[in-house]
Amino acid sequence: MKDTCEGRYEAVEIRAIKVHGSSNDFYLIDEMSRELAITEEERSALSLAVCKRTGEDGADGILFVQASNTADAKMRVFNADGTEASMCGNGLRCVGRYVSEKLGKDELIIETMKADLAVKREPEIYQDIPTFRVEISPVLKSTKALPMNTEKDEIIQERLPFLDDELIFTTLSVPNPHLVSIVSQEVLASDKQEKIAKYVNGENEWFPDGVNVSFINVMSDKDIFVRTYERGVGFTNACGTAMSASSLVTKWERSLEDEVLLNVYNPGGMVKCQVHDMPEKTWIDLIGNATYEYKQTITVDLKHREVQFGNKEIHEEEVAAYHAFVNHVKEIVGAI
Numbered sequence: 001m002k003d004t005c006e007g008r009y010e011a012v013e014i015r016a017i018k019v020h021g022s023s024n025d026f027y028l029i030d031e032m033s034r035e036l037a038i039t040e041e042e043r044s045a046l047s048l049a050v051c052k053r054t055g056e057d058g059a060d061g062i063l064f065v066q067a068s069n070t071a072d073a074k075m076r077v078f079n080a081d082g083t084e085a086s087m088c089g090n091g092l093r094c095v096g097r098y099v100s101e102k103l104g105k106d107e108l109i110i111e112t113m114k115a116d117l118a119v120k121r122e123p124e125i126y127q128d129i130p131t132f133r134v135e136i137s138p139v140l141k142s143t144k145a146l147p148m149n150t151e152k153d154e155i156i157q158e159r160l161p162f163l164d165d166e167l168i169f170t171t172l173s174v175p176n177p178h179l180v181s182i183v184s185q186e187v188l189a190s191d192k193q194e195k196i197a198k199y200v201n202g203e204n205e206w207f208p209d210g211v212n213v214s215f216i217n218v219m220s221d222k223d224i225f226v227r228t229y230e231r232g233v234g235f236t237n238a239c240g241t242a243m244s245a246s247s248l249v250t251k252w253e254r255s256l257e258d259e260v261l262l263n264v265y266n267p268g269g270m271v272k273c274q275v276h277d278m279p280e281k282t283w284i285d286l287i288g289n290a291t292y293e294y295k296q297t298i299t300v301d302l303k304h305r306e307v308q309f310g311n312k313e314i315h316e317e318e319v320a321a322y323h324a325f326v327n328h329v330k331e332i333v334g335a336i
């Protein structure tokens with residue numbers, strides 16, 4: 001895919017694994033084993049081209065797995081719109097599994113843009129579901145970290161009349177940016193979230209880099225439902241960092257214990273979030289599936305944005321196990 005002579009590009013051939021965490025799906029590309037000779041701009045163009053949803057193909061993003069000088073491996077995540085994000089909770093579980101199997105280790109450290117994070121294989125969340133626990137950290141309350149253009153240092157459970165007259169919002173960086181609100185089922189069913197999310201992720205004076213927007217519906221002191229409109233993607237089945245931030249906000253709002261373990265339901269399944277809200281440090285452990293859907297070779301001509309998806313080598317048993325889990329989750333949610 002190098003620009004070999006004026007305006008002529010060779011197509012790049014990528015070996016990818018289609019993975020998902022709570023049905024938030026990604027192409028995982030291993031650059032530790034096989035060099036991907038592309039520039040930074042091409043990484044962005046690659047994400048735009050490959051993630052575009054056409055029929056069964058496309059994804060919410062790309063996870064690049066690279067060698068690291070400080071950890072077992074490094075994860076870089078690109079959104080479907082070609083922007084790079086600092087973190088991805090659902091993606092980190094999948095990268096964790098991949099590196100764990102590659103190195104034969106059940107406990108790992110994975111380098112991400114802003115922190116080296118702990119990853120650990122966990123007992124299965126449901127029958128035959130490979131399950132991983134990942135550290136979501138650092139947690140930053142400062143609006144500067146987001147960034148958000150406001151004179152306030154923090155927005156914790158506050159009204160933001162420029163967004164809505166009634167809803168109460170919290171902003172957090174974990175460390176990618178999140179705007180969350182606890183809402184009723186009625187508000188969840190309305191178009192408020194989409195309107196707010198589109199506003200803060202378009203040209204606007206408040207959030208210059210955009211922000212992930214989540215609505216939380218609290219079902220009990222142990223169970224919450226979270227739906228997220230992701231920056232750089234749109235509504236996704238789930239967002240791991242958003243579910244982590246939402247768990248912390250729920251803990252504050254309901255005055256739950258400092259290390260509360262919550263079941264977090266989402267449109268693509270369910271995870272568990274263990275909050276650690278200690279005087280010296282706050283972080284969240286995100287625990288959930290790391291599922292391989294299929295392996296595939298993808299050929300991309302970046303200049304013309306032409307993509308050819310090869311045959312899928314499907315991980316039938318894993319896909320079936322995840323479907324069974326989702327059916328089980330639906331039954332629980334109906335019963336709560």
Ligand SMILES: N[C@@H](CCC[C@H](N)C(=O)O)C(=O)O
Nearest residue numbers: 085088089090176239240241
């Ligand atoms: N889906 C991810 C978050 C991906 C990045 C996000 N869209 C951003 O731009 O911050 C997750 O599981 O955390």
